[in-house]
Amino acid sequence: MANGEEEKIMAGIDFIRAQGVSVEPVSKEITLNEEECIHCGACTAVCRSRALSLDPVSAELRFDRDQCIVCELCVRACPMRVIKVSF
Ligand code: SF4
Ligand code: SF4
Secondary structure (H helix, E strand, O other): OOHHHHHHHHHHHHHHHHOOOOOOOOOOEEEEOOOOOOOOOHHHHHOOOOOEEEOOOOOOEEEOHHHOOOOOHHHHHOOOOOEEEEO
16 A cells, blocks of 8 residues: 555544544454355345345345455344354
8 A cells, every 4th residue: 555545544544533433443244155145135125335236137135255244234134044254
């Protein structure tokens, strides 16, 4: 990351903290048991960051880990309980 970008991010975090919001490093991640997924799409409906989506061609679930903000909404939305949070 360029130095300028890092400074802007840190300034942004300082601003958010100044509003009284706690900011912690992300230490959790979402894990998905793809073998047990039935590609129903229920998790995609609650995923605001679009990390979870259904492939328009194959209709299979895609998980873009880089887009995930670990909001955990998909964990409860999955009827098969194949999405978990790991620390
Ligand atoms: S944790 Fe949130 S952002 Fe990540 S995949 Fe689930 S719903 Fe999407
Ligand atoms: S809700 Fe669960 S079973 Fe349905 S597509 Fe998402 S991960 Fe797969």
